[in-house]
Amino acid sequence: MTLGGVLRRIHAALARLLLPPAFRARYGEELARVFGDVLADAERGGGVGRMLRVAGRELGGLVELALRQRMRGRHGARRERPDTRATKTTTGGGGTMGRLMQDLRFAVRTLTRHPVVTGVAVVTLAVGVGATTAVFSVVDGVVLHPLAYAHPDRVMLVGELDARGDYAAVSYETFRDWQAEARSLEAITVFAGNSVSVTGGDRPERIRGLFVPASYFDVVGVEPALGRRIAAGEDVPGGPRTAVLSHAYWQERFGGDPAVLGRTLTLNSELHTVVGVMPADFVSPWDEPAAWISLHTLPRTLDRSNRNLSAMALLAEDVSLESAREELDALARRIGELDEQAPPVTGAWISSAGDWATRTHRPLLLILLAAVAMVLLIACANVASLQLARAAGRKREMAIRAAMGGSRTRLMTQMLVENLLLGALGGLLGIGLAYLGVDALLGLRPAYARYFAVAVDGPVLTFGLGVSLLTGVLFGLAPAVSASRADVEGALRDGERGMSGGRRAVRFRSGLVVAQMALAVTLLIGAGLLTRSMAALAGVNPGFDAENLLTLEFRLTGDEYEADEPVVAFLDRVLERVRRIGGVEGAAFAQALPFSGNGGVMPVIEEGEPLDLESAPQVRSSVVSPGYFRLMRVPVVRGRVFEDTDRRGTLPVAVISRAAAERAFPGEDPLGKRIYYTEELDAATIVGVVGDVSLALGAEPEPHVYLSYTQAPTRFYSLAVRTTEDPMAVAEGVRRAFWSVEPDQPVWEVMPMAERIAGSVADERFFMMVLGAFSLAALFLASLGIYGVMAYTVARRSHEIGVRLALGAAGGQVRSLVLRQGLLLVGTGVALGVGAALLLTGVLDATLFGVSARDPLTFAAAPAVLALVALVACYLPARRATRVDPVETLQRA
Amino acid sequence: MDEPRLQEHLPLSVPVYQILLSLADRELHGYAMIQEIRERTGGEVDLTPSTLYGAVRRLEEDGLIAETEERLDPLLGDSRRRYYRMTRLGREVARAEADRLERALEHARRKGILGDGAPAEEGRA
Secondary structure (H helix, E strand, C coil): CCHHHHHHHHHHHHHHHHCCHHHHHHHHHHHHHHHHHHHHHHHHHHHHHHHHHHHHHHHHHHHHHHHHHHHHHHHCCCCCCCCCCCCCCCCCCCHHHHHHHHHHHHHHHHHHHCHHHHHHHHHHHHHHHHHHHHHHHHHHHHHHCCCCCCCHHHEEEEEEECCCCCEECECHHHHHHHHHHCCCEEEEEEEEEEEEEEECCCCCEEEEEEEECCHHHHHHCCCCCEECCCCCCCCCCCCCCEEEECHHHHHHHHCCCHHHCCCEEEECCEEEEEEEECCCCCCCCCCCCCEEEEHHHCCCCCCCCCCCEEEEEEECCCCCHHHHHHHHHHHHHHHHHHCCCCCCCCEEEEEEHHHHHHCCHHHHHHHHHHHHHHHHHHHHHHHHHHHHHHHHHCHHHHHHHHHCCCCHHHHHHHHHHHHHHHHHHHHHHHHHHHHHHHHHHHHHCHHHHHHCCCCCCHHHHHHHHHHHHHHHHHHHHHHHHHHHCCCHHHHHHHHHHCCCCHHHHHHHHHHHHHHHHHHHHHHHHHHHHHHHHHHHHHCCCCCCCCCCEEEEEEECCCHHHCCHHHHHHHHHHHHHHHHCCCCEEEEEEECCCCCCCCCEEEECCECCCCCCCCCCCEEEEEEECCCHHHHHCCCEEEECCCCCCCCCCCCCEEEEEHHHHHHHCCCCCCCCCEEECCCCCCEEEEEEEECCCCCCCCCCCCCEEEEECCCCCCCEEEEEEEECCCHHHHHHHHHHHHHHHCCCCCCEEEEEHHHHHHHHCHHHHHHHHHHHHHHHHHHHHHHHHHHHHHHHHHHHCHHHHHHHHHCCCCHHHHHHHHHHHHHHHHHHHHHHHHHHHHHHHHHHCCCCCCCCCCCHHHHHHHHHHHHHHHHHHHHHHHHHHHCCCHHHHHHCC | CCHHHHHHHCCCCHHHHHHHHHCCCCCEEHHHHHHHHHHHCCCCCCCCHHHHHHHHHHHHHHCCEEEEEEEECHHHCCCEEEEEEECHHHHHHHHHHHHHHHHHHHHHHHCCCCCCCCCCCCCCC
């Protein structure tokens, strides 16, 4: 077969395919012959190259000829002017842009022809894109850009390393030394967050305050939007006391009045001048301060021995974390050696502030992003399936378009444009939904809004748009490829019933359904595990009775509470007043209430033993009132608890928890032992052992040492009030009891203990609820998917079903025929999903409590639920199969 | 032949005009037309078979050319070719088109676009 022969055959085939019969009858033979002549001429004149060129021109011209002739047939004979440029195939419009506009117009017409199907597709996509964008919004604000500082990648948290190699806060002196000597740091600052009493108004108030020196603003790189920062000199003893307010607090307390500058506020009983207001979008991941306050207002901050300051630094440009760590390490150790009194320092602790801020949130949020991506994939699969079904129904149309000169690429482009349009519509709607989604997510986890800037902003919108276009391509590819493979002759012959290419489509759609089922099962298993974990957490006994318990916190500031006696007197009087309130069963104080996040640690060293701070067991310490254990229903294991007879001047006594007894005095009887409880090495006698309490749900109970407030009073307390009814009912009464003793004493975090406990697992609950919502969405979408495929299969096999019914098959047999097919899909999908889950649920290990990541119950229940729902979705088409009229289907054959 | 009927066919596209010209003094079959046109125009007009037959169909339908017979072309082997000839209408239409083109040329000459570049003298017909 020569090249000429091949080309002639191609020409002949194309002519046969494309030219109208009338034209072909009259001129077909001639045309073929002349083409042969031209080819022979070309071969003689220029060889293969010339032949191919000539053939190319002619074949293009042939297509155009066919088009013109067919159009003449459609619109009646018109004045046709054959184009001299007989090589270009113009199907109308000017070039690429014209073609695109044509495709777009055509796509709009096609989509509006089936508004219901289009609507379902758009909404499905919108939900998928919206949810993904919303989750990404949170990921962007919390994980990717957690710091609202000017140079977020250069801000570091720094500290010292103690003898055990753990992080230790720094003293003011150390900070000043580092500030003077560290070359790798452009700026360094310290800060301490504390509750602050605000008095002088109609009600005493408590706000969260951040005590900082002027250098704080150098490190964060953000200046107040109104007024100025705390200046140098306003942060040292003797200097003026100033404060910069947060935007929110300025709105709340001063109504956004610009004349707030220069006004005074009484903070912790000291007068402060308001000098500035921070910008509205300035947030801090560690805290939610209402005000930044002169550092020296914080008592005892500037004592060398006081190591209670967090340090934050701005790396110098082009300095790496590692080189900064080296320098600070050496510095810290050198400075530490100079002071023999201080606890030993083994080095410096340094971490990127951004990493530290996100470390607890990152794993959780990234898992959620992966989960929502799965939901999006399931949604795309549904839309792809819908489009495939539509494409199958348009086979005849596709075939004609192919005959009219549509090359395969052209057809694919047209379908792609249609699907991109669908993707764009779904995406636009989805971005609108994303705004709602972000609100919902922040509603479930308000902490994200408080400490991070989460919003649907530029990068998030770009992400959303990108996702919609990508989904358009993803789910559009399969139908486009399928449509362009149009079997022209078969479709033209079969007319609308052309399902001959349908088998491949059904296989592909079945594959999609299996994938959907697998993804849905994985999500359901994940959600199931988290639910069981939450249930286990909820069932944990925290070691005390948390029901009907009202709690609040307060701090005693002011010079009158410098000495111990006034403190004890105050606490006595408040207890007495509170106990008299109706609905109150009892009340007690504790420095560190469980689930309050408060409290300190102390080493347990027996009197007379060497002062080895490094190896002494560290325990939690809490100062409590005598009735505390009885109120909280903490069991007494040995000995006794505090009584009213334990007062100032009597034998100092201590009570320890069971875990403390085991940790400090293993195998011994702790009763009667004496341990140091002050820096001055006063000793207290252990008189009792009580049950352990957890400080966090699901955590191991920490060892505690308790002291009586009558003997070792501190200044910060929580009050616990046992009520007969709803704890919040007595809240106002308790506040007033406080103010009857001390009118200027603010109290805060007034809430039932149950709320505190729930707050402590807010992360886990958020995780569980969002993943639960995603898995339900996946379940719903996957069921729709399988319903669609089964309905299509029944329609496609209606002829076969008609035959079966005509031959006497019972309805039940037909039904089970269909159900069996559905079961196969469901079973395969579930098996794959369970396998995937076995591999993936390991990421949940860290978050799960009381249930393993391979929990058999969950792994059995989740697929069962999915299988049940999916079978119901299959049942409807199966039932419809039995209603097929055999006569009708046979007639249509 | 009345003017309006002739004007209906004008202006002629290049392939149609050239085909008519090629049939002006003889009868030709399809391939011969392509060759003749190519030679006569020095390769400037090189018709593909599809373009040719698209034009031929139109010319036949409009009655400007007609089929004569099928006979052998000694130069092209032993397959019979269909020959075409120009009709009277075809000749008139071709002449009308040529006139039109000439008038167009004259306008160009008068304005100095064609010729030696100088505007024509007044009165030159």
